[in-house]
Amino acid sequence: MLELSAGLKLKLLGATAVAVASLSVVQLSTGVASASSVAATATIGAGTLSVSVPATVGFSDVLNGLDQTSTASLAIDVKDATGSGAGWNITATSTQFSSASSALATNSVTLLSAPSVACDSGATCTVASGNVSYPMTLPAGSGPPTASKLFNAAASTGLGDQTVTPVFTLAIPASTVAGSYTSTWTVTVQSGP
Numbered sequence: 001m002l003e004l005s006a007g008l009k010l011k012l013l014g015a016t017a018v019a020v021a022s023l024s025v026v027q028l029s030t031g032v033a034s035a036s037s038v039a040a041t042a043t044i045g046a047g048t049l050s051v052s053v054p055a056t057v058g059f060s061d062v063l064n065g066l067d068q069t070s071t072a073s074l075a076i077d078v079k080d081a082t083g084s085g086a087g088w089n090i091t092a093t094s095t096q097f098s099s100a101s102s103a104l105a106t107n108s109v110t111l112l113s114a115p116s117v118a119c120d121s122g123a124t125c126t127v128a129s130g131n132v133s134y135p136m137t138l139p140a141g142s143g144p145p146t147a148s149k150l151f152n153a154a155a156s157t158g159l160g161d162q163t164v165t166p167v168f169t170l171a172i173p174a175s176t177v178a179g180s181y182t183s184t185w186t187v188t189v190q191s192g193p
Helices: none
Strands: 002-013 016-027 049-052 068-073 076-080 088-095 109-111 116-119 148-153 160-165 167-172 185-191
Touching: 049 185, 076 088, 076 148
Parallel strands: none
Antiparallel strands: 002 016, 049 076, 068 167, 076 160, 088 148, 088 185, 109 167, 116 160
């Protein structure tokens, strides 16, 4: 509670009268505190589950008369914005590596160990942990065969934006015909471990 008091004094300065006003503010204590509460709410909607991969993955080697291998990594970006905690799994399939005159074996690409997994920059994710057994072979054929599970996020893991990076090994027999080989890979993510 505030109490206001005002006073007006009149001073004579020569032949001119000057009015001087004064105002004082006094706070009076009432001893009573006042509080109020408010209910805060947050509505958080579910997003989607999506996957993206680079346009190419490349292996390179020079034949030397012996059986060889070449490795290449593939950064698979998984965005789980569903908020469900249901987990997810990545499957992959491919066409057979072939050139104009030759083809590599349908079991020539393998994943020898579990991929690395890390949260993307700017994302506080729940890093995916799965139970896929390795090594695994990337399915291949003249037409892509049924996809195999490459990696999975168990329930309550894999939430947020993260990158799964498998390192693939390509088997190159000594009898391979030199040339440029191509294969089309299909990578899919779906809900559930």
